[in-house]
Amino acid sequence: MNKSWWKILCVVLLVYTVVAGLLLPVPALRQLQETIRNLYFHVCMWFAMMILFTVSLVHSIKYLRSLDLRQDIKAQHNASTGVLLGLLGYATGAIWASYTWADPNNPAYASFGSIVREPKLIGAAMALLIYFAYFVLRSSITDIDKKARVSAVYNIFAYAMLFPSIWIIPRLLPSLHPGQEGNPALNFNDIDARMRLVFYPGVIGWTLLGVWITTIKIRLHLHTEKKWLNA
Amino acid sequence: MRNTSSFLLFLFFLVMVAIPGFSQSSEPAEMADTMRSNGKIYVVIAVILTILGGLILYLVRLDKKISRLEKSDR
Numbered sequence: 487m488n489k490s491w492w493k494i495l496c497v498v499l500l501v502y503t504v505v506a507g508l509l510l511p512v513p514a515l516r517q518l519q520e521t522i523r524n525l526y527f528h529v530c531m532w533f534a535m536m537i538l539f540t541v542s543l544v545h546s547i548k549y550l551r552s553l554d555l556r557q558d559i560k561a562q563h564n565a566s567t568g569v570l571l572g573l574l575g576y577a578t579g580a581i582w583a584s585y586t587w588a589d590p591n592n593p594a595y596a597s598f599g600s601i602v603r604e605p606k607l608i609g610a611a612m613a614l615l616i617y618f619a620y621f622v623l624r625s626s627i628t629d630i631d632k633k634a635r636v637s638a639v640y641n642i643f644a645y646a647m648l649f650p651s652i653w654i655i656p657r658l659l660p661s662l663h664p665g666q667e668g669n670p671a672l673n674f675n676d677i678d679a680r681m682r683l684v685f686y687p688g689v690i691g692w693t694l695l696g697v698w699i700t701t702i703k704i705r706l707h708l709h710t711e712k713k714w715l716n717a
Numbered sequence: 718m719r720n721t722s723s724f725l726l727f728l729f730f731l732v733m734v735a736i737p738g739f740s741q742s743s744e745p746a747e748m749a750d751t752m753r754s755n756g757k758i759y760v761v762i763a764v765i766l767t768i769l770g771g772l773i774l775y776l777v778r779l780d781k782k783i784s785r786l787e788k789s790d791r
Contacts, residue, residue, distance in 0.1 A: 493780075698780075709783065709787060
């Protein structure tokens, strides 16, 4: 095993996130109650996804500058782990929302339709679908160099599409999702100081776990393709 | 050899977590231990930590396997 300090840090931070995340006091809010602790898990998924997509973008640009296939492999696996984390963020958000947004006294919230019409959900689904298309594109081109070049360009487009679909449009439309007027969980006025104590380590811990998974996938891929890469 | 020892360590952790459960019948109810306090939230923590531990153990073993593969390359 490649011993690295950041792998140990990752484990320590995740254990801390779980223990402190469930035990430390949190603000008592009427609607969220204890579910506010989901911030340490649900929001961290999206942060880690965004960071991995950014790393993937950097590798795609590096590929286009150098035409080194290793960079393409790195871009691919960063994006795939990012999609995994995005799906987990989406699933956890679905569970969370179904217990906090559905207000029995408001008939509009009770229906499935109002949740489906959430701009944040549509935007996140769009962003993930654009990244799914990245993998469809990759597997549809058989020529290795052409595949790498086309998908690197597409990856830059996909990253650019993240901004309107998950950052801009959901803010312009009315939504039940918190953080409408700024960056959810980053705004110093709406996150409690006690929660930041767990939230920031949580973001780092979950991101490092994503990076760890990604490095394992990259190393395996580089190993299987070594005949190509060293030729 | 090292895999076996890490597995034993993990088993030991599981047993440590389970021990408070056995002590229930012999002790009066007021002596309830940590695992039964605070609405049994510690049980939830134990469950999540077990899952996290299992996942990380899995990752560590994958990592080791790939390192072995990489070593055989050179």
